[in-house]
Amino acid sequence: MHILITGAAGMIGRKLIARLVKDGQLNGQTIDQLTLIDVVTPEKPVGFAGMAETSISDLSSAGAATQAIAKKPDVIFHLAGVVSGEAEIDFEKGYRVNLDGTRALLEAIRVAGYKPKVIFTSSIAVYGAPFSDSIADDFHLTPLTSYGTQKAICELLLADYTRRDFLDGVGIRLPTICVRPGKPNKAASGFFSGIIREPLAGQEALLPVSNTVRHTHASPRAAVGFLIHAASLTRVQLGPRINLAMPGVSCTVGEQVEALRRVAGDKVAGRIRREPDELVQRIVAGWAERIDAKRACDLGFTAEATFDDIIRAHIADELGGKIVA
Amino acid sequence: MHILITGAAGMIGRKLIARLVKDGQLNGQTIDQLTLIDVVTPEKPVGFAGMAETSISDLSSAGAATQAIAKKPDVIFHLAGVVSGEAEIDFEKGYRVNLDGTRALLEAIRVAGYKPKVIFTSSIAVYGAPFSDSIADDFHLTPLTSYGTQKAICELLLADYTRRDFLDGVGIRLPTICVRPGKPNKAASGFFSGIIREPLAGQEALLPVSNTVRHTHASPRAAVGFLIHAASLTRVQLGPRINLAMPGVSCTVGEQVEALRRVAGDKVAGRIRREPDELVQRIVAGWAERIDAKRACDLGFTAEATFDDIIRAHIADELGGKIVA
Numbered sequence: 001m002h003i004l005i006t007g008a009a010g011m012i013g014r015k016l017i018a019r020l021v022k023d024g025q026l027n028g029q030t031i032d033q034l035t036l037i038d039v040v041t042p043e044k045p046v047g048f049a050g051m052a053e054t055s056i057s058d059l060s061s062a063g064a065a066t067q068a069i070a071k072k073p074d075v076i077f078h079l080a081g082v083v084s085g086e087a088e089i090d091f092e093k094g095y096r097v098n099l100d101g102t103r104a105l106l107e108a109i110r111v112a113g114y115k116p117k118v119i120f121t122s123s124i125a126v127y128g129a130p131f132s133d134s135i136a137d138d139f140h141l142t143p144l145t146s147y148g149t150q151k152a153i154c155e156l157l158l159a160d161y162t163r164r165d166f167l168d169g170v171g172i173r174l175p176t177i178c179v180r181p182g183k184p185n186k187a188a189s190g191f192f193s194g195i196i197r198e199p200l201a202g203q204e205a206l207l208p209v210s211n212t213v214r215h216t217h218a219s220p221r222a223a224v225g226f227l228i229h230a231a232s233l234t235r236v237q238l239g240p241r242i243n244l245a246m247p248g249v250s251c252t253v254g255e256q257v258e259a260l261r262r263v264a265g266d267k268v269a270g271r272i273r274r275e276p277d278e279l280v281q282r283i284v285a286g287w288a289e290r291i292d293a294k295r296a297c298d299l300g301f302t303a304e305a306t307f308d309d310i311i312r313a314h315i316a317d318e319l320g321g322k323i324v325a
Numbered sequence: 326m327h328i329l330i331t332g333a334a335g336m337i338g339r340k341l342i343a344r345l346v347k348d349g350q351l352n353g354q355t356i357d358q359l360t361l362i363d364v365v366t367p368e369k370p371v372g373f374a375g376m377a378e379t380s381i382s383d384l385s386s387a388g389a390a391t392q393a394i395a396k397k398p399d400v401i402f403h404l405a406g407v408v409s410g411e412a413e414i415d416f417e418k419g420y421r422v423n424l425d426g427t428r429a430l431l432e433a434i435r436v437a438g439y440k441p442k443v444i445f446t447s448s449i450a451v452y453g454a455p456f457s458d459s460i461a462d463d464f465h466l467t468p469l470t471s472y473g474t475q476k477a478i479c480e481l482l483l484a485d486y487t488r489r490d491f492l493d494g495v496g497i498r499l500p501t502i503c504v505r506p507g508k509p510n511k512a513a514s515g516f517f518s519g520i521i522r523e524p525l526a527g528q529e530a531l532l533p534v535s536n537t538v539r540h541t542h543a544s545p546r547a548a549v550g551f552l553i554h555a556a557s558l559t560r561v562q563l564g565p566r567i568n569l570a571m572p573g574v575s576c577t578v579g580e581q582v583e584a585l586r587r588v589a590g591d592k593v594a595g596r597i598r599r600e601p602d603e604l605v606q607r608i609v610a611g612w613a614e615r616i617d618a619k620r621a622c623d624l625g626f627t628a629e630a631t632f633d634d635i636i637r638a639h640i641a642d643e644l645g646g647k648i649v650a
Contacts, residue, residue, distance in 0.1 A: 086434040090487065091435075097487045110416075128565070140465045141481065142566050156466065160474040179526065240453070241467055 004068060006059060006201055007079030008036035011180055012121070013044070015224050016077060021048045026075060027232050028192040037068055040079065048238040056223045066107035073232055073277040078105060080195035084125060085282065087147035098150035102151035106157055110166040118158065119230045122171045122243060126152040127288040137245055144286030155243040161317060162235075163241050168240060170230045175216040175291060175303075177223050179314035188283040192217065195253070196260055196311055201325030208277030211254035214289040218248040218303040219313040221239065222269035247293035247303040249310060259307040260324070263315070264323050326354040329393060331384060331430070332404030336505055337446070339368070340549050342482040343403060346373045349401060352557050361464065362393055383428035390433035394441070399542070399558055401443045403430060408512040409450060409608065410473035423475035431482055435491040443483065447496045449645040451477040459537065459615040462570055469611030470513075474641045480568040481507055487567050495555045495563060500541040500573035500616060500628075502548050504639035507533035515606040521636055524596035527649030533602030536579035540558065543573040543628040544638040549577060554626055562624060572618035572628040574635060584632040588640070590646050604627075 003020065007013045016313050020031055030049040037057040047050050048131040059080060069076070080101060087094030102120070109116060125148030126141050141152045151173075158169035164263050180193040181214045192215060198205035220224075222308075226246050251259070261269040293301070317323060329343065332338045338361075345356055357375040361367040362382040370377050382389045384405060394401070403425060412419030419598030419634050429447070429641060434441060451466050466477045476498075483494035504585045506517040523530035543551075576584070586594040618626070622639050640646060 138465045141477075143481070144488065144565065146485055146489070149481050152466075152481050156468070156474050156477050156481075159467070160471055160619045161470065164471070240469065250550070 001026055001031050002033035002035070002073045002284045003031055003070060003080065004035040004037070004076045005039055005072035006068070006077070007081060008042035008054070009038035010079060011182065012063040012177065012223055012227075013038065013077075013079050014225055015220050016079070019044050019224050019228065021045045023228075024049070026228070033071070033073075035068070035071065035073055040117060050112045058097070059104050060096045063195070065101075065104035066111070067107050068105070069112055069116070070113050071114065076105070076119070077227055077231075077255075078102065078118060078120045080106050081121070082147070083185055084123075084145055084147035085188045085190075087282065088188070089144060089152060092164075094146050094150060098147065098269075099153055100207050102154040103157060106161050107168070110161065115165070115167055117168045117322060118170070118233060119169045119227055120154060120158050120169060121147065121227070122151045122155050122173045124175055124245060124291060126155065126173060126174050128284050131288055134292045135245070135288040137241075137295045139158045141298065145283060159240075159242050163240065168235060170233055171241050171243035172226050172230050173243065174223055174226070175218050175246055176309060177220055178217040178316075180220065181314070181318045186282050191280065195256065195272050196314065197280045199260060200264060200311075200315065200319060200323050204273055205273050207253065207272050208275060208280040209253060209284055211257070212252055213284060213323055214250060214252045215284070215287065216248040216250045216289070216291045217307065217308045217310055218261055220319065221313050221317060222248075222303040226301055233299060239294075244294050244296045244299070244301075245291045246292045246301055248291060249304055249307050250290045256307055259311055263308055263311045265325060268323060326399045326400065327358035327360070327396060327556045328354050329360040329362070329398035330404065331362055331393070331407060334363035334365050335378070335404060336507065337452045337545060337548055337552075340361065340545050341382040341404070341552055342370050343547050344553065346370045349374070349432060351553070358396070360393070360396065360398055378485050383420045383422070384429050390426075390429035391436070393430070393590060394425075394433050394437055396495070397437065397439050397441070398463055398531055401430070401441050402552055403427065403443060403445045406446070407472070408510055409448075409470055409472035410515075411511040412475060413470055413513070413608065416471060417470050418473060422615055423472065424478055427479040428482060431486050431492070433552060435486065440490070440492055443495070443557060444552055444608035445479060445494060445496045445551070447476045448473065449498050449500055449570060449613050449616060450481065451479060451494055452556045452609050456613055460570070460604045460619045461617045462566075462603055470608060484565075484567050488565065492597075493560060494567050495558055496568035497551050497555050498568065498570040499548055499551070500543050500571060502545055503542040503635060504643070505545065506639070506643040508619065509548050511627050513605050514540075516525045516605065517578075517581070520581065520597050521639065524585060524593045525636075525640065526587060526597075527650050529596050529598055530598045532578065532597050533600060533605040534578060536582070537577055538609060539574040539577045539614065540574060540609070541575045541614070541616045542632065542635055543571065546638050547573075547628040550562075551626055558624060566620075569621045569624070569626075570616045570618045570624055571621050573616060574629055574632050575615045576632045581632055584636055588636045589634055592650060
């Protein structure tokens, strides 16, 4: 099996690659080829027995998408994209990368005339306030960011290309991925991770919103699990509605802080400093608080049960089990 | 006031122009300039006191959109588009005209840096089966045609460009417009008009679906009314959800035939011949049957109350009150 991963240098991309290399197979088929692309050079996968090609590629550049699928990968994990904060600040870049890049990939597949499986990472940012208490799978698409708009448009394209039988698409609407390892990125949701990651590493973290802000989270480990599981689903299982909200832990910022206190103690939780940020508050206010991921759960997608579990996953996967107390 | 109409040579375009010329004003402002474009030359409006420019323009061609808005029209009625049947048969043309053409128009406006009002004709084809009994305004967007996908994408773009303050957009989801005058077009919904129009003109009409097919209709007169009313709405009235389902008469094909019998007699109704068509049946089966246009009604949009009224509007507006009995 040949797998293409776009956005391969990103956090989820790297974790997905590590998981695929460790598993050695996908859907019961041996992985013998990996094509890894991103706008910066992806790392060569360590310990992979098959052939791995890494290259710099911006799918929105002329010819890049055609090049990316030239060897007809069987499965494509399309993770590449500009994050929410950046898409809001740079309108043109957001549309170019998130919309034109994705459309170029779908068009290249259509023109090539073969039918790969395409797993697309969408986002709960496709939903926009005002919300009902809980967002069901059939909640309408009224995004309140350019990022959410671009994701919603790509979902629609993916569904139409699937319906027309050009490819087998599945879109997974990720909740906020938390705890993100490494440095903060430009995502408006970055603080949700920062207030856990920084204190656990002995550093101060800024909290730009109030304790009452409620949001839905899943760990990077769970996100990789969503992607792998999505690749296993058939057209018959999915039906015509191929874009699915993923499950996660719904909790408030206050509950996040209390979970941190339970798992890591008062001293660690005391490293959170409040510094209100209006842009972040405005963006986050337009996001769904609770996701009713019934369809995804029925289809076998799983996430953590509590925010404590999410913190523990971070400590195990990123900190070798150690906290700076 | 300067008004631009795209798709000006089309049926709704011509009726809208006639209405605007007759009214002489829009939102209380005198109309002194009309720019009329289409892929075929639009007719010069008859009896218009102001300046009227007509030209051939395909918005998806390089530079065409910039040219179309060069004189900064205050209000833009964007009606241009490829119909549902054609967009399903010619995938590339549908996306080029319906998506790229609309996006080019929005981009030209953004780059020009002025803020017109843009009224976009969307369609109830943005909804896709399976449906609940009645489609509320917040029903999600799961179109089952490429046409519906393109309309849904353009709605999302229009909403984002409005939110970003590049323009004042409003999208109106038209029900099936019935009775369409003139010759059949390539819309899959064409027969809904044909089975009324042809018999009233003394000709046989083909009916490709069964009596039980339910659908929502509004007359061309009502559609023009929607457009004019949409142009009067403010951002405050609309709120963030600028795409609205329009009201109409929900009835079955059997009820349409009975209404024709009531209004025009047995002989006229006897001119309908059943000839099942699988493509039309499949497309129509994916459409909404009943639209709960509560928001639109609350905002003052009005349509006919019965299908008899729709037939009478056709006889009055198109046949000079005369039926071929």
